[in-house]
Structure formats: structure tokens, C-alpha cells
Amino acid sequence: MQFEPLFNPKSVAVIGASDRKESVGYAVMNNMIKGGYKGHLYPVGRKPELFGMKCYAKIGQIEEKVDLAVIAIPAKFVPGVCIECGEAGVKGLIIITAGFAEAGEEGKKMCIEIQATCQKYNMRMIGPNCLGIINPRDGVNASFASVMPEAGGVAFISQSGALCTAILDWAANQHVGFSYFVSIGSSIDTDYADLFEFFAKDPKVTSILMYIESIKDAKKFVLRAREFAADKPIILLKAGKSSEGAAAAMSHTGSLAGNDAVYDAVFDRCGCIRVDSICDLWDCAHVLATQNIPQNNRLCIITNAGGPGVISTDRLVSVHGHLAKLSESTMTELNGFLSPFWSHSNPVDVLGDATASTYQKTLDVVIKDPQIDGVVVVLTPQAMTDPVAVAKSLVEHGPYQKPVLASWMGQSEVEAGVKILEQGKIPNFETPERAVTAFGYIMRHPDIAAKLKEIPKYLDVQVDYEGAKKLIADVVADGRTTFTEYEGKMMFSKYGIPIKGMAKASTEDEAVAEAMKIGTPVVMKILSPDIMHKTDVGGVKVKLTTEEEIRKAYRDIMTSVKEKKPEARIHGVLLEKMVGFKYECIIGCKKDPLFGPVIVFGMGGVTVELYKDTNIALPPIGLQEADRLIDGTKISKLLRGYRGMPACDVEGLKKILVQFSKMIMDFPEISEVDINPLAVSYEEFLVLDAKIVLDKNMIGKEVPKYSHLVIQP
């Protein structure tokens, strides 16, 4: 356990300890002492004595080998001190010091030196440019944040130090406990994935909450997040939704799979629940710190006023929760003691004159209803209402097996009650919508865990890997990175992705002969590696049936193309049997700079970017993942049979997606693919237009198999 000495140290040295109250070194020392740290604490600094302890000039002078050194000295001294730490047998470092990134080249050099030192001496390091870490259970406040939170199960990781201080401040006031609190800083050594791995093995950690702005090692992140989330929830806020627009791309897929959409797909795939705001993140912390995780999405709302009940219901529906249907026995029991005017359904309106006992009896009844997975209790300060008595009762009768959240609405009138709730570990929310929203996020965990545990089903289909490889080699040999349509379709056919009745012809006679072979009517398209937009140069003719039509079309195309694009190399024409179809889909792939290839599926055609009825998944795609990829679109409803119209062969489509994913997995040199449209009829799917672009930087490069994927099959 590399991180054990860092997070649960037996001894801690503070390098840069000082008695100047405004210094970070002072703050860390002071926090360690105030936090009640029970291990050995050693100040390292210029004074002979600090805080009534012997102060060491160098870490090497300390009589024992210390587990953790917290470094708070000017940046330029840090690399040297790291070496001293290594030599002194220190096991973990926290570098609070900032000024590395800002120092440009010099800073980068220092970072590399520090990384090398950490590796050499087998030390793990957090930072630089961070607030530090807190382990409340063991009284470790190795940070310059003065608030020591309570001990609890939530592990918090933040890329923003500023957010850490705000969250700590809220936590202290709302009795939210943490197992670990980590300001991760520039994360040049320890990153999110390392922490996921460490936290996964620590039974004290019941969930992870995090704020992130960027991810460095996508592969590790995805791997470790999946492991953790299969067991315990990860809730995160990712900032920068709008900061990076989808860059100009050659393909539709490129623009559909914009930066933030890919993040969403990645988080979804690795089971991270992404929230929308700081409020949401905090509210989830609040619930996770105090309540069990609901087993399903059916919520019961108890309220003493109609309005908040209606509003809560609206919110529940919008977060895809379900208003629990009260079971018959619950109804009978409630009828037994509630006023005859109660709502007789969920939300359970216990009316304005509800006493503490009314609330309590109602809660006790609904919480044992097997059709209810969680309860939100709403209280508005009305004339007869005793916010304190209700709060006391709820706390005294707890803890509850299922999550119970509260919303005592108002301020002064409910303040005392709220305090009792918070101290009693029943989270209170300013408004019932916030309670419902938090429930909505957390209720997703059981499904996520099940999904992450499933064993992907692949297909046992023969593919012509060598043939596909040769196709790529041929394109490369021709000095190109872009496939012609013919080559693209051939490529797909090697992976069993259906194309139909296609032939090349380089003379008029050949065109007639081939057309008759594949059957009319045919489409004729110019075949040239230099022409991307065939229609623009008069390079496409449709509905050709007779020999005469075919001959004329051939001549017209050649004349027009030669006139409009004289420099283009002409490989002849592509002939295809015209097919009728019901719908147009798109299957595409693009390489995300961070997450590697991502696969897009959805409604295709020219309006693909307008309607954006598409969904994104990461390879490898098994049959179950293909199902989810399809079902994340509206067009899936059409494909599965809509309003009495017949269904298409969705099983066949799933297989195509699995095969498509296999192709992407087999060839790291593929950069972008657009199959648009994939023509869909009730019987079959056909690639009607195909675009494949290779990644210049990967051509001819030997890389380990699947190394371009963030998820290993």
C-alpha cells in the first residue's frame, strides 16, 4: 500500500515549519496540532524550537524515518528537499508550494526532477500547488485549511483548492464527515486514478466525490474509476462544459463528439455520476455522508403543505425518479391515524396541523413499504407546526435503513430544527427540490454497479483482418490518408458490415456490363481519391436503368469532372444497386485527443448535426453496450417499431456496431470514420456512403495491441 504512509502516517515532518502566523508552514503545523494528530510530528525549519518542539534543520536529522513530509518552502528549494526526503527514507510527500507551472521552462524542469526523485526513492507525492490532505479519523490535517471536518465515509478530491475551502466550511456546519479530503493540485505524481485505487481498498471510504477540470491519464482513470464504481459511488463535477467548442472536423462524427459530449460518454462508461453544479455536488456529499444508498428510484414525499409536494414531484420526474405507489397496507395504516383530508396518495400531505407524532408515524409506515426506496420529509413553518419537535422525533427514531432526507423550509423559524436534523445526521436541504435532485443522482448507483459488473458479450465472427490491413497499406502506398468510397466500403465488408451490389468500372462498356451484373437501377459515382464532394463536381448520377442511360451518365460524369476538377486522378466510377430504405442512420468514429477512439451512433442524413439525435460510446462495444448505444437515441424507437410500423433488425444492427468497434480496435491508425447514411430498411442495413481517414502519426507505427484504447477488452 504505497499511499498508506501518506494518508495514515505514523510520523509527519513539516518542512518549512515556522512561527510566522501568516506562513503556510505555520498553518500546517498549527493544523496538525489542533487536529489532534497522535503520531510523531516533526517541524523542520530554521528555528531551534517551534510549537514547544525541537525543530530540525534538515529532514535527515530526525531520529526516525518519517512516513510523510509536508513541504511548504519556496519552489526553487523543493527539488533539493525532495532528494533529502528520499535519502532520509520518507515514504510520502505533499508539496503545497505553488509556482511551478507559472515558472515556465524552469518550473517544468523542476517538476521532472521531482518526479524522478519520487520514482528513485519510491515515494508517492501529492501536489505541487495544493492545499494538502486531511484524514479526520486519524487527526491528520496536513493542509493549510484550518477547518478539520468530522470523520466519515466520503472521500473528497478536488482540483480546485478554492472549492476545498468552501466545501470544508459547509461540511463543518452541516456535520458532513470525510474519510479523506484531498486537494490534488497539479498532480504530477499522484492523480485521480491512484486515489481511486487506494480508496477502493479502504473500507472506511464509502464513496468518492470530486471536482475536476482535466484528466491527464485517461486509461488509468477509466480503469480505476470502473473498479471503484462497481462497488461504491463516484459523484463528480466536471467544469469546462463550454470552454472547448467542437473543433473543426472533417467528419460529422468529429463535430458530434465534441469534447464535453465525450467526457459524458466516458463518465457514463466508467460509472461516474456527473452532477451539474456545486450545489448538486455538495448536496450529494450531504446525502452520501449520512444516508444509505437507495436500492431503486421510488421516492416517497411527506409534506405538511401541498405546494412543495407538487414542486418536488415535478423535480422527481425530471431527474427520472419515480413517485412510489403506496402499497395497500401502507394506505390502510395511514388512513388509520391521518386526518381524513390527507392526500391519500404520494406525496403524502399530512396537512398543516401535523404534529411531530403525525410526521413520525407516517415516516415509520412508509419506510417499511417495500415499494419505497427513500423518503423526503418536507416541513413548512405553519402556525401549528413545531419544527424542533418534528426534527427531534425524526432523529430519535433513526437511523433508518433507507435514505431519509429533509427540507425544513425557511430560515429563523426552522433554524433550531435544522440544527437538530444536521446533528442527528439527517441531511436538510434549503428546498425540497434540492433534496429530490440529490436523491435522483444517488439512486443511479445500483444500476451503474450492475452494469459495470456485467461480462461483455462479443461476437464470434470471422473477420478478414489481413484483407483490411492490405487495404490500409494500399491507401498509404498511394500516398493518401483518405479512403475512396469504394475502398471504405471494401474495408467495412472485411468486418462483415453490409455493403451491396457494388462494382468499379473504368470504361463505358465496363460500366454497362457491371451494372447489368449487379442489377438495375444503379447509382453511378465518380471514383477519385482527390474528390471528397462528388455531387459538387457533377460526379453522381442516380436511377440508371437502361444501357443508354448508363452510357450517357458515364460520359456526362467524366466530362463534368474533367472540366470542374481537371487535376483529380480518376479511378473510374463506382456502380451500386439503388436501394430503397426507411431511415438513415450514422455510425462514426473519431479519435478524441484524450480518450482515443469514440464511436457515434444515431440518426444520420444531412441533418445529423442539426438534430443531434446521436449517442456516444467507447470501444470495446459488446452486445449489451451496443444495445445501450442504440437506446440512447430517439431513432431507436423507430428501429424497434414505432406506432404500429414494423421493427427493423435491431439485433443485426447491434452486431454491426460490435463489428465496427472491432475494426476500430484492430486498427489504431484509423482516425475518423463516417458511415452516413447507413440505410435502414425493415430487412437490412446497408452502408450507403463511407468515409475513412487515417491518422498520419500512426501510419506504419508498431504499437502494442489495443494500446490506443482507454478500455482494454
Add this chain to the structure above:
Amino acid sequence: MQFEPLFNPKSVAVIGASDRKESVGYAVMNNMIKGGYKGHLYPVGRKPELFGMKCYAKIGQIEEKVDLAVIAIPAKFVPGVCIECGEAGVKGLIIITAGFAEAGEEGKKMCIEIQATCQKYNMRMIGPNCLGIINPRDGVNASFASVMPEAGGVAFISQSGALCTAILDWAANQHVGFSYFVSIGSSIDTDYADLFEFFAKDPKVTSILMYIESIKDAKKFVLRAREFAADKPIILLKAGKSSEGAAAAMSHTGSLAGNDAVYDAVFDRCGCIRVDSICDLWDCAHVLATQNIPQNNRLCIITNAGGPGVISTDRLVSVHGHLAKLSESTMTELNGFLSPFWSHSNPVDVLGDATASTYQKTLDVVIKDPQIDGVVVVLTPQAMTDPVAVAKSLVEHGPYQKPVLASWMGQSEVEAGVKILEQGKIPNFETPERAVTAFGYIMRHPDIAAKLKEIPKYLDVQVDYEGAKKLIADVVADGRTTFTEYEGKMMFSKYGIPIKGMAKASTEDEAVAEAMKIGTPVVMKILSPDIMHKTDVGGVKVKLTTEEEIRKAYRDIMTSVKEKKPEARIHGVLLEKMVGFKYECIIGCKKDPLFGPVIVFGMGGVTVELYKDTNIALPPIGLQEADRLIDGTKISKLLRGYRGMPACDVEGLKKILVQFSKMIMDFPEISEVDINPLAVSYEEFLVLDAKIVLDKNMIGKEVPKYSHLVIQP
């Protein structure tokens, strides 16, 4: 001014005054006294003396005519007491008593009696079943809510008494002032519209905030809301989004224009800004109570930490705000005093060590930038940060011309600073996203006001009103409420909505002759008032070109229909020239039970309910409203020319919508209309299929012109 004596009474009687502390009568008396009411206050009750005042047994015994009587006695005595009030010359009533709606028939009867009494004596009444009203400026707390808020500009109206108490409690703690605070109760006399009208004329009212669950008089609501909102903002929370699913309807339009979608369209049309949650409503109150309204949507964010800046930007983009571009002179000025490491763009990151003076200088610079319409100042508690000093400075240098919102993040560490901000009328928000969201709502007011002031442009087109009237009469005479497709198309043609090359034929020969007249290829469809789904009975044949094809089609249709629907009356067949088209649109109308006819436009075809790319508007529709109706859909991008494809005749489409609206306005007996698809080519629009259903209850009824519309032309 009917409401003047009710809201600004010179004398108040409390009927049901009591010295029992738990009684409502006591609470109202006590609140009036504590509130510092300067007028004459008269207890009416059983005691000879109450609160050291003479107590009257009957209202009629009071020596002067009182302006306002607050009634807090058991329901059964209320009707009688209302009469006594009327006879005593009381001008306004507030009935706090509940138990009318719950008392069933008896309760309804009492309500009718009270309404009659109010009319007879020309009294305005608020309630029953309400909390009362508060006018803080004049010390009138005629309610049993014990909190007296500060005086301010916001008028608050709530249908939920429980929400009133919560909001009052927040308001007291955050120094949010109100002009009037109204718990509207069952609103059997005074409703929202009455208050809009009264508040519009009161310069002390600067905005209206409201919570509503239902609207009774839609016409009055829309009229008065439009008047108010053209001048000052109305912000509302409407509960019950999910409570009413779209009921089963005969048409697509019926299911697209579900209850909540119509509310959205109505609020939009009358300039009400609808928020999403209690938090939002409260946050808007907070801004409106303290800040000027922004003139546009360009926001500047000042922050001492990067993370919250990024998160705020994400939120701003999602609420359709703009991150203001800092002008050159602003950049120069900021460079003059900020650390060289500042962000050099908006969000203006003044860095973690920013002092009060740094914050203040930055705010002073950006607030005078003409490219900036508002500022959100974010502070996170960092080591060098002084939350109190920054707050003090901001308050001391205020008030500001443009809205300034704050987010001091955290709790204990920023508490003192937050208090100073709130006292200094700079609203503080728990998180920066909440500040940005509130800005996002309020920034919409200038556009709304401009839209409400615009003069609608109608068309000067001749319509065949009499012809249309006759068509309806013929359908009715035939004992039907549903038009055949032919009749529907004829109806549209009377209003200049384009149909094309259509003919009826009732024999084979006639079919051939008519087809040749309109030009082939044609579509042939069975014409029967009893067949709604023509395809199902083999009643449609397409692409008929030759005489032989036409004859065969006629025979096939007749055979099939007679076999499958032997009882159907057959009017022959409908022949139409087949047209090619690019897109399918829908134009529809349905009668909302509350808001009357609403008009739907958007992407049509069979997937109309799947993609729901539609928008809703209320008649009358002028050219500008038609523009907005179109632009609220994605398909408008196609129609206006997408990705190099030519544009369609959008001007022509606007005219069709205006004419369609005219038809709906002219015929209150029309209940549902679906034009789906409206075929769209680059040159023209054509009604391809048409459905018209009449409203049984309106047939043959003489109603005043336009009385079925909530907006009068």
C-alpha cells in the same frame, strides 16, 4: 382604485379578534400592532376589551366606516359577517378562514353567497383560505404570518400559504423588501389578474414574483400580465409540470401541445419569466429586490479562484447569457493594477491573494465598460482573503448602476462578510451558479418588454369567409364533426393556404379525366367521411401515370375498401398531383381547455411526436409572432438554408401561419386541426394531408367574435 382600501387601508377591523394566543384572530391583531400600523385598528370579537382597546361585538358598531375587514372566524359564520361588513360600508375583505372547499356543496354555496355580497356592496375580497396580506411600507400585516418583511419593490403573490411563510422567513434574513405580499388563497373574488392591474399602476411595485398552481380566468390573466410585463418583470414558478400528461387526443397536435407546454407558450406570450424551482424564484426575488434590471445579457465574472470562474461560465452559457468581452480600455486599466498573472479575460481571475482594494478597483473598472451589463463577484475563503473587508468595500462604493451579485462561498468563514453584503443590498448566493442563473432570468426582461410593445403585423389578404362557413355547415349538415381530407383542403384553400391539383372523382372514367386534367403522376385516395386511416383499408395508391394504372387503381381501391369497411359511405376518390418535396412540416391547432386554441408548428411526418421539434403559439399570430414560432424549432434552420442548401420561402410560410391563425380566429367551432405533412420544397409549401375536427359544443352556437381567444386582436 378598488384595491386601494384593501392594501393601503386607513382603518382595519379584525373580525374574530381574540386573546387566545393560538388563535388566528390573536395572531392578526398582534401582527397589526407589532407591524406598527399607523391607521385605526378595531378588534371585533366577544370580549369588551382586547390588546388594551375597545373590542366591538359587531363591525356595524364601529364609529367610522372601516376600509378593510380581516375575517378569521369559523366558516359557517363568514357569509353572514360579509353582509354585515357590506352594510357597515367596509371596502375590502380578507377572509383567512379555511374550510370552504373541503365542505363540499355547503362550502360552494357559501362561496357563491360571499361573491354575491362582495358584488352587491362593491367590496373586493382576498381569500378565503389564505394567510392574508402584508404591506410593509404602511405597517399593514393583515396576516397570521408573524414576520414583517422590509419595504421594497417586489410584489409577491402565492397560491401556497406554506411557501409564503418560508419566503418571508428567508426575506427577513436576507433583507429582501416587498411592496406587497399576498397569499391569494382560493381567489374566489380577487385573482392574479386583478392584482396585476392594481400593481401596474402602483409605482412602488417594481416587479411581481409569484407561485401559482392553477389559473382560473385565462383571458384576464393574459391581458393583465401583458400590460404589466411590458413595463416591469413578472417572474413565476408554476407547479404541476408533470401532473397532467397529455391526454389521449385525435391529432398529433393534441399530444404535442400538452398541458405544461401550453402553459410555457402562454407565459412566453404574455411576458412572464418562468423559473424552474423555489431556489430560482427566491434568487430572483433577491436580485429584483436589490438591483437594477440589466439592459442586456453580457455578464462579467470577477473571482479569486479559477474553478468557480469556469463553473460560472458553464452555467452562463446554459442560461443563454454571454460572457462579456472586455473592452480594450478595460484590459488596459486592469493590466495597470492587477498581478501580471491575472486571467487577462473574462472571468476576471484576480488571483488568490486579491485584497479588498483589488476587488474594488476591478469592479469599478468593469462596471463602467459599456460591453458589460452585470457583474457577479465570487469570493472563496483563501489564506490571504478578507471576506469582510471585500464585502465592506463593495457596499461602501455602491449602489451600482448595473446589477452586482455576489457569491461568498463557504459558511462560517464568510458569514460576517455575507451579512455585510446582505445589509448593504448586494445579494449573496451560496454558489456562483445560483447568481448566474438569477442573472440569466432577469436579463430577459428588456427583450420581453420590447416584444410586448411591438405592434403585430397582419396580412391584408382576402379570405373566403363565407365559403369556409358553408363548408363547415355542410359537414355539420352531414351529421359529422370530422372533415374529409378533401373538405379539409378546401377549407384551407379558402384562407389562401396552398393546396394543389386536387380533384374528386366518383367513377373510373371521371378519375382518368380528372387525373389527366391535373397532370400525372397522381395519388389516388379513397374519399369517405367514415374512413380516417385510409392506408389501412387499401385506400391509397401512388405514382399513377397511365390511364391503365389509374383505372386499375380505382377498381382496386373500391374492391379493397368495400371488403374491409363495407359500412363506410364512399364519396369516390380524391386525386392529387404527386409532388416532390424536401421536408415535412406540421401546422396544427388544438383547443386547450383553459387557454383556447393554440397553434403548433414544426417538423412533421410520422416522427413528429418522437422528435418533438415543434413550437407552440397562441393566436392571433402576426408576421413577427410567426417568425418566432418558426425560429423556435430546429427545422427552421433547414428552412432558412442549411449547410449550403438553398433556403425555402420562409416569408411564404409566415404568411401561411398568419392565415392559418386567421382561420382559427374566425371559427370558434374548430376544435382540432392537423396539417401533416405540410410538404416543403424550395419553391413552395403544400398541404398534403389535412384533418379538421369540430367542437360539438360550439356547433351552431352564436358567440361574440374572438370570444374563444385569450388574446384579443
